[in-house]
Amino acid sequence: MKPLGVAVIGCGAISGVHLKAISANPSAQLLAVVDIDAALAEKTAQQYGSSYYTDHHEMLKRDDIDVVHICTGHYLHAPMAVDALRAGKHVLTEKPMAENKAAAQTILDAAEAHPDVQLGVIFQNRYNPASVIMKKYAESEELGKLICMKGLVTWFRGAGYYATEWKGKWATEGGGVLINQAIHTLDLLSWLGGEVASVKGTISTDSLEGVIEVEDTAHAHLVFENGTTAIFYATNAYRTNSPVEVEMIFEKGKLYLRGDILVLEQNGAQTVLSEPVVNDLGEKSYWGVSHGAQIADFYDHIQAGKPFWLNGPEGYKAFRLVMDIYESSRKGERIVYQEAVPAK
Numbered sequence: 001m002k003p004l005g006v007a008v009i010g011c012g013a014i015s016g017v018h019l020k021a022i023s024a025n026p027s028a029q030l031l032a033v034v035d036i037d038a039a040l041a042e043k044t045a046q047q048y049g050s051s052y053y054t055d056h057h058e059m060l061k062r063d064d065i066d067v068v069h070i071c072t073g074h075y076l077h078a079p080m081a082v083d084a085l086r087a088g089k090h091v092l093t094e095k096p097m098a099e100n101k102a103a104a105q106t107i108l109d110a111a112e113a114h115p116d117v118q119l120g121v122i123f124q125n126r127y128n129p130a131s132v133i134m135k136k137y138a139e140s141e142e143l144g145k146l147i148c149m150k151g152l153v154t155w156f157r158g159a160g161y162y163a164t165e166w167k168g169k170w171a172t173e174g175g176g177v178l179i180n181q182a183i184h185t186l187d188l189l190s191w192l193g194g195e196v197a198s199v200k201g202t203i204s205t206d207s208l209e210g211v212i213e214v215e216d217t218a219h220a221h222l223v224f225e226n227g228t229t230a231i232f233y234a235t236n237a238y239r240t241n242s243p244v245e246v247e248m249i250f251e252k253g254k255l256y257l258r259g260d261i262l263v264l265e266q267n268g269a270q271t272v273l274s275e276p277v278v279n280d281l282g283e284k285s286y287w288g289v290s291h292g293a294q295i296a297d298f299y300d301h302i303q304a305g306k307p308f309w310l311n312g313p314e315g316y317k318a319f320r321l322v323m324d325i326y327e328s329s330r331k332g333e334r335i336v337y338q339e340a341v342p343a344k
Contacts, residue, residue: 005064008033008069011044021292030048035052065089074099074174082106086110099173111312133262135191146226153181156237156239167180169213175214176236178218189230195225196224198337
């Protein structure tokens, strides 16, 4: 089967994971990179043996580009995804889908209007070995009913991290620790727990007052339609990047995840179910190891003509949770869902 022609828009930090995964995948050929910084675009193109552009519209005119990866600032995800979908390209966008609900809806609408191409949203941690095991236990009820969960993200981002034109601002980043760092853990909680019935949360800026507009700390309480509950806490004010923690309490046991290590506690005994996996992409360890797995899965679905499962509506779930925690904090009220996430 002919390799898919691939382009990457945005040559910043996260693009390195995508570029390495694409280069290592026999189902794909990197044909182009795009960045408004011409020097960065040219350097990246030389490193990976591709063409480069400073305007994504010019790249989208190419008939040999099948798939577009979007690795830009949050506020550019939606307009660029819409442009690519309208140009007949499959799109795999980094999280979050957008910086606000209205922008995210434009992607969902464009994907529905162009059913011949596919939209995927990066939530690579669903592919982690530990996550797959946790999902299996959640669905099989081997440990009985899932009663409650907790998720903890205690990381550090200093003022220097926000020294860009778009980070730390509501209009362009869409939020702080929730939308940028902790959305992955929120996504895991919602994926493991099922459909969310309601959420109540609070945000604050505890360590970066006067530096950023957005929050560096947040907590939330989730109630799921099946009766499971979850608590969630995230901060960028911890001074170090501790391993993410997720706990699942079942009727007949407990699963505890710290980083990549997953432990089952049952009948007074502990069993290690998953151990750390070496990150061979050479990027920041807290990004995890599974970008390559999700990218390969996306390509496989395209080549097989099968709908990709982590699509727009699925990627919207964690994004909606983030947006609704912000709204809950502003209103001081619990957000109760009256309708499901858009189906298309």
